[in-house]
Amino acid sequence: MSAKVAVQRYALVGAWIAVIILFSILRPDTFATTANVQNILGSQAVLLVLTLGLMLPLTTGDFDLSIASVLSLSAMVLALLNGENGWPLVPAIAAALAAGLAVGLFNGACVVLLGLDSFIVTLGSGTFVAGVVTWISDSRTVTGMSPQLSEWVINNRLFGVSLVFYYGLALAIVLWYVLTFTALGRRLLFVGRGRSVARLSGLRVGPLRWSALAGSGLIAALAGVLYAGSTGGADPTSGASFLLPAFAAAYLGATAVTPGRFNAWGAFIAVYFLVTGITGLQLLGVDSFVQQLFYGGALILAVALSQIVRRRAAGREAVAA
């Protein structure tokens, strides 16, 4: 493990630390405070969960552009059932998760059974689902949910950080484990990186891709439940703003820790690197549009970086041969 490899692995961590130091110097009394750290960790756990779910289809070589709509759908189903129709929390959450899973299964069916391109399918289903959300909500924000959910998502804290952060952390551990230490994880990886190899090696390529898309639907719905808990209700549109950050974080995460692979710790670091940067800029008093500049720029930068990483690996190979 050369120094070069180590630099590549932890460059993102270094960048994160640099951003933290920079803003701590610029805004010592607002940025470098325990409260701000606790706030950063808790406030963006929904994005972390969404990003982790997205990693599954990205690992098997498929896109899922429907995750943000699924997040909105799940939050809205939960808010309507619990807040307006008086369902108890547990069955309402189950229904919200089932709705997300159903979208994921539908995406998988189109991709696997009909052989359609996942990019197009999920672009379509995402738009469709966004329409459904507007329809069932009559374009309004729904509130009146049981306060219990918010208790368990943001109000209860451990070490001053909302519980939602720990849910995201737990999911990161689960995905890290599955992708690194199980046969399933290896198979998902081969399906994404060498579909022909996987097929000729007798792997069930279709079902594996399908389950990855179903998994991202389910996890996006979980993110929706946490989002409803964070905001105490649901609105039909704000979920859409999560789509690009999730992709940016997933791709940026793939340049770190295990460079060249979508990996849970890379995604974790990437999410908080992006959020730290944005929070810091906001504390400097920069306008809110900086968020879009930051996420959009980060996505392109991340993809460019991972290309460079790959090209350099290929270059080494050519020299060695």
Place this chain on the structure above:
Amino acid sequence: MTPELHTTPAAPSGAAGAAAPVISLRHLSKRFGGAAALDDVALTIEHGEVHGLLGENGSGKSTLIKVLAGYHVPEPGAELEVNGQPVRLPLAPNRFRELGLAFVHQDLGLIGDLTVLENLRVGELSSSRSLHIRWSRERRAARETFARYGFDLDPSALVNELPETDRALLAIVRAVEEMRAALAHDQRGLLVLDEPTVFLPREGVQRLFSLVRDVVARDASVLFVSHDLDEVREITDRVTVLRDGRVHATVATREATEAQLVEMIIGRSLAAHHHTAPERPAGEVTLSVRHLGGRTVHEVDFDAHRGEILGLTGIIGSGFDEVPYLLFGARPCQVGELRVGGRSHALPLMTPRAALKARMALIPADRQVDGSVGALSVTDNAMLQVLDRYRPAALRLRRLRADTRELLERFDVRPRDPQAQYESLSGGNQQKVLLAKWLQTRPEVLLLHEPTQGVDIGAREQIFNLLRSEADRGITIVVASSDHEQLAALCDRVLVFGRGRIARELTGGDVTKSRIAEQALNSSAGTASITTEEPEV
């Protein structure tokens, strides 16, 4: 036995003998690493002739063509004259167009889901300055062009929907039209046809030839590259035979018999040492194929036996190379039945998963795409199929690596580093890893396609020994390869394919490099066999 054919290249019989040669190439050499792909090659193509270029795989034909296309940079000292004018080598890419050269490769270079007209005009349209394309006028012009060449194609048809023959004709017409546009009125160009006929039916070949004759009469000389001796004899005026990167002979086609051409191509000196193949297979039948039909092959029946290494070969387009993939369910199979391990399988329903369950293994020719994920480690690649042996819900990673190290030891893979990136290994070591991967699944039948492509000599020998010892332990091995030397060294029996069918079966003393090569060349003709009764050198 070879007559003195390679002393004086005969002048072509064609017209306009006084004009300078279209192409005159001298002292052309090209080395890849240490190996010479071309060694002091000279080639002259006269005005108005069809010149054949013959040679085995690896003899340097495609390297030569790629030099003319500006793709390869030749060694210093090579000289090229086009229509009597010296041209500096290496050629810049696309320079060949200005010189009046045009290439039609085996894949034709057409875009299937565009129309005939769009394909015909693609070069012109992309450089045209006018903003508005008048499609009706273009369509009329295209019809006139086709009519000039004596056939009728609908300019609005999608290329995908055309028969193979029409596609080939379209590709040639397009090349000639682009060439004419680049040349001054009285200049003539060179059309290079690189194996254009391999997928064509007989009558399609005839239509293609009449087009070629038309082109030669009016516009250009033709360099015709093919393995098919019947076709070469029919259409060419002279042929140049390459062997091991050198010009073995340039002769007037009329003056050489088919047998002489075969001998020029394969030579006798190279007959490699090989094991003695048995007269008939000894073991019981383990693999039995009936009525197999795929893209090219049809009605193929054969058996393979326990402990046998069976070779499949033929020229490009004969279909031998799709057989392993069809049997393994890796490519869609039209029809056929496979009996293996005492059970029958309908091949159109075969999947790699089912094949694996039937104790079959396939090592494909394309290691990068079908065989491995190069960016992942040797362990990841080698152990993909046996992960269930290592507690799948919580992989024993240390044991996985230790067992991989043992495999690397046993198959002599260097370096013995289970964590090494697969693509950092040499070709030979990559192939050994794939053998290790598949032999771990304990197959009864091992299918291989070009198992030593891109593999150095030493590793090649090791792979041969490995396959031999696996066969001796009782597994059945089927090797599809166009490397005749390899087949001779390895196989007990060789099936030679021609035009989608098994044309010959070689056993015992017939399993030699020259015999296999000769039969592969003859089988493509589908005519009577040439039985040279010469003893092996």
